[in-house]
Amino acid sequence: xxxxxxxxxxxxxxxxxxxxxxxxxxxxxxxYLCPECEHRIAINTISRVNSGHFNFHKPAVIxxxxxxxxxxxxxx
Ligand SMILES: [Zn+2]
Numbered sequence: 502x503x504x505x506x507x508x509x510x511x512x513x514x515x516x517x518x519x520x521x522x523x524x525x526x527x528x529x530x531x532x533y534l535c536p537e538c539e540h541r542i543a544i545n546t547i548s549r550v551n552s553g554h555f556n557f558h559k560p561a562v563i564x565x566x567x568x569x570x571x572x573x574x575x576x577x
Contacts, residue, residue: 502514502526504522504525505533506533506534507532507534508534508535509538511537513533
């Protein structure tokens with residue numbers, strides 16, 4: 502399976518046996534990041550955390566039906 506990185510638009514050949522590939526195939530909404538972009542983002546995030554101007558927000562918990570509604574309204 503091929504996946505395009507959402508940041509640099511590089512197309513990668515993914516290993517079909519990997520769990521990540523399976524997840525991506527089953528849920529096309531999930532975005533793919535190539536390892537380089539993932540690494541770059543990780544470094545930026547760590548430096549931001551270390552700068553002290555970064556607050557962790559608890560992820561909002563929404564039910565599956567609410568999520569479905571949200572997706573439906575966004576795709577229309
Ligand atoms: Zn990339």
